[in-house]
Amino acid sequence: MPELYVGERHWSVPTGSNLLDALNQAGTAVPYSCRAGSCHACLVRCRGEVADRQPDALSPAQRQAGWRLACQCQVTGDVQVEAFDPLRDGVSAHVTSADWLSASVLRLRLAPERGLRYRAGQHVVLWAGQVARPYSLASLPQEDGFLEFHLDCRQPGQFSDAARHLVVGDRLRLGELRGGALHYDSDWQARPLWLLASGTGLGPLWGVLREALRQDHQGSIRVIHLAHDAEGHYLAEPLAALAASHPNLAVELWTAAELGQALAQLRVVSRQTLALLCGHPASVEAFSKRLFLAGLPRNQLLADVFLPRG
Structure with a gap:
């Protein structure tokens, strides 16, 4: 069986073992969050034989330096591991x-x-x-x-x-x-821009919105924030202030109880629309399905899902 080496310790693991599980089960605490290769919390430096299921998740420079995402690696031979030390x-x-x-x-x-x-x-x-x-x-x-x-x-x-x-x-x-999937591109200036968020998925879109306004976005901007209830619209006041000073910006605050009816009424007026989605997987999926049914091409939708731990 392959041997894992961490500092002065080493132990045997079955071939094909998940590297993250093998490390944590042996008491080498490697943090993790999504286990999907998205969050990068389980970054480790490896020398040895591992099969990486997501080789493109890290940059070429990171891979050259030996960094890997432990959750995405299977042990295929002896491996020396050095955990990320903050x-x-x-x-x-x-x-x-x-x-x-x-x-x-x-x-x-x-x-x-x-x-x-x-x-x-x-x-x-x-x-x-x-x-x-x-x-x-x-x-x-x-x-x-x-x-x-x-x-x-x-x-x-x-x-x-x-x-x-x-x-x-x-x-x-x-x-x-x-990187993350969400950003603002100056080439979008004349196109309608929709920013749809649930919960704290509004955080990165708050940054993207201000970047679009900083670059004097000329197209219309529509911001939709979905929260459990009215108290969950934690940026309602600053969003309203921005909308008051930017005629091309419209803000809609939805609650979970209103979601079904609000989605049913969602219409895409221009096929040039770009949509950026962020938040809980179920909310992002609901937004995505409705936008696709409304005629928005999939390549005009960027989504960043906040994956729950595990």
Whole structure:
């Protein structure tokens, strides 16, 4: 059987074992979130024989350096593994503010110790000690002097539980910065732009919206936010302020009880429309199906799904 080597430890595992499971079952704590190759929380450096189910999930430079996503790798031979160390491999950042936008949404703003190149909608893995979770950026590099994240704290979770106790000055580590499906392209300026979000999926789209307005988007912009109830529309006031000052921007706030009727009335007026979707898988799927039935070509829809742990 293949041997796994971590530091001075080594042990045998069955051929074909999932690398993430083999490491965690043996007491080598490797964080994870989605197990689908999307969040990148389970990043490890490997030397040896593994079969990677998603070789394109990482950049060529990362793969050349030996980085792999443990959840996507099967052990096929002896492997030496070095886990991502946030103290060694991450970037230090301190909390500049941690305030509640609603009863369940925590807005976290961080100042990294060095500048990061990013664009609205990208993801960053946040580390609180040895607990890691990927979050989407709601800030703009051109305008904001911080990294902003909107954390859904309705359900218990290792990271969200730790985040509840953060105060100004506390330090976190930033792991990998990755692309994400959502962005604003200056070539879209004249086209209708729809931004559809559920829950804190509004966070990255808040950044994308402000980037579109910063670039003086000329087409119409329609923002739809789906929440469990009216209290869940945690950016209602700033969205209304933007709509008041931008005639081409319309904002709609939907609740779960209204979803079926609201979707049935959704119409795509222009086949040039571009739609960006973000949030819970069920909500993104409901939005996607309705837009497709309404005539929106699939290649004009970009979606970023917030996968629950496991």
